[in-house]
Amino acid sequence: MKRAQPLRRDRARLPAAERRRQIIEVTTRLIAERGFWGLSMQDVADDCGLTVPGLLHHVGSKDSLLVAVLEHRDEADARSLASQLGVPIDRLWTEGPGLVTLPQVCAALVRRNAGQPEIVRLFAVLEAESLAPDHPAHDYFQARQRRIMTTLGALVPPPADGRTVASQVVALMDGLQIQWLRDPDTFDLVAAWDAAADRLFR
Amino acid sequence: MKRAQPLRRDRARLPAAERRRQIIEVTTRLIAERGFWGLSMQDVADDCGLTVPGLLHHVGSKDSLLVAVLEHRDEADARSLASQLGVPIDRLWTEGPGLVTLPQVCAALVRRNAGQPEIVRLFAVLEAESLAPDHPAHDYFQARQRRIMTTLGALVPPPADGRTVASQVVALMDGLQIQWLRDPDTFDLVAAWDAAADRLFR
DNA sequence: GTCTATAGGACGATAGAC
DNA sequence: GTCTATCGTCCTATAGAC
Numbered sequence: 001m002k003r004a005q006p007l008r009r010d011r012a013r014l015p016a017a018e019r020r021r022q023i024i025e026v027t028t029r030l031i032a033e034r035g036f037w038g039l040s041m042q043d044v045a046d047d048c049g050l051t052v053p054g055l056l057h058h059v060g061s062k063d064s065l066l067v068a069v070l071e072h073r074d075e076a077d078a079r080s081l082a083s084q085l086g087v088p089i090d091r092l093w094t095e096g097p098g099l100v101t102l103p104q105v106c107a108a109l110v111r112r113n114a115g116q117p118e119i120v121r122l123f124a125v126l127e128a129e130s131l132a133p134d135h136p137a138h139d140y141f142q143a144r145q146r147r148i149m150t151t152l153g154a155l156v157p158p159p160a161d162g163r164t165v166a167s168q169v170v171a172l173m174d175g176l177q178i179q180w181l182r183d184p185d186t187f188d189l190v191a192a193w194d195a196a197a198d199r200l201f202r
Numbered sequence: 203m204k205r206a207q208p209l210r211r212d213r214a215r216l217p218a219a220e221r222r223r224q225i226i227e228v229t230t231r232l233i234a235e236r237g238f239w240g241l242s243m244q245d246v247a248d249d250c251g252l253t254v255p256g257l258l259h260h261v262g263s264k265d266s267l268l269v270a271v272l273e274h275r276d277e278a279d280a281r282s283l284a285s286q287l288g289v290p291i292d293r294l295w296t297e298g299p300g301l302v303t304l305p306q307v308c309a310a311l312v313r314r315n316a317g318q319p320e321i322v323r324l325f326a327v328l329e330a331e332s333l334a335p336d337h338p339a340h341d342y343f344q345a346r347q348r349r350i351m352t353t354l355g356a357l358v359p360p361p362a363d364g365r366t367v368a369s370q371v372v373a374l375m376d377g378l379q380i381q382w383l384r385d386p387d388t389f390d391l392v393a394a395w396d397a398a399a400d401r402l403f404r
Numbered sequence: 405g406t407c408t409a410t411a412g413g414a415c416g417a418t419a420g421a422c
Numbered sequence: 423g424t425c426t427a428t429c430g431t432c433c434t435a436t437a438g439a440c
Binding site: 215216217218221252253255256259260 | 423424425426427
């Protein structure tokens with residue numbers, strides 16, 4: 001009973017680039033709700049004012065839609081983080097005097113995430129789903145974890161072991177985000193992180 | 203092409219209780235692979251040597267099968283933890299002189315979890331999926347988080363805020379478990395936890 | 405760039421025989 | 423306790439018109 005009418009749609013006919021942006025945005029929301037296995041192309045198409053074949057014309061397949069969503073997020077996050085820290089985007093992940101420190105990067109990350117629960121949920125759900133080796137995002141998340149551990153670990157000053165600290169930082173952020181998402185009105189993500197960072201970095 | 207043969211199955215006809223145990227075990231493994239939305243009753247039935255109606259005869263519906271799996275885990279976990287700590291099961295979550303401390307409970311939990319990656323994955327996947335309000339395990343996980351925060355928080359000695367520490371402990375454990383599951387051969391969960399606990403509890 | 409139409413399955417669940 | 427048979431719905435994807 002979802003689309004009983006075979007009538008003409010009155011949605012505007014969008015240019016391809018804009019349509020693609022809309023599709024990615026809608027998909028992001030729906031994956032956050034249901035995960036990738038729970039995502040249906042029919043629902044994406046409905047929310048975009050398209051038919052399913054119309055949707056597939058733009059994205060090719062369900063799997064490649066997922067990849068598009070993830071790549072789009074990575075670019076947007078890097079841009080936002082760089083601007084928030086006032087560093088050029090290619091200097092984001094390098095240490096050195098006058099550049100960013102690990103606590104700074106973390107604080108910026110948490111503050112950005114606190115403003116976009118939907119995206120955080122997308123990653124939380126996919127991070128768990130993609131543990132299965134045959135998940136279409138399995139390789140993506142494996143590479144991502146490796147990259148994050150290396151780059152964050154490089155920001156840790158020598159006495160401590162960079163990878164260990166990075167691992168704890170990432171674990172703590174991921175875990176606190178889940179708790180926040182389960183109870184967004186009561187749980188203050190930024191405050192929780194700051195308290196945790198005090199313990200972790202002291 | 204999954205079950206081409208309409209021939210008679212040669213599987214034994216099991217007593218109901220035993221069949222139920224088998225179903226729960228198989229389902230646990232499959233949910234860990236695919237999540238609840240990716241779980242198909244057909245797959246469960248196949249792995250049990252049953253048809254789908256035969257499976258539904260035992261569990262009623264897909265939703266109630268999920269609930270059965272979760273309840274079964276909670277009971278088994280409580281039993282194991284109590285025996286590992288040498289406390290009667292009703293004293294597991296109470297503080298006091300001579301009883302368990304938070305670091306002890308955590309160490310025991312991590313050591314148990316390190317031996318059953320499948321179960322840990324089940325919870326990791328469902329924890330994320332069930333953030334959506336209409337997920338069949340949403341209420342279960344909400345209640346679970348509340349219960350854990352309260353009981354763990356009560357183990358924290360007064361100067362510190364129990365709920366804050368509990369929140370950090372849970373976040374860290376959940377996060378480290380994800381990293382472990384993504385790379386079980388290289389990542390040492392117990393060692394990672396012990397290192398993190400040193401920082402957190404010092 | 406979007407449509408209609410349809411292929412070709414998989415899904416959860418029910419009815420009723422044995 | 424398990425089966426066969428079947429219902430109605432949903433799914434991804436393709437072919438081809440406009």
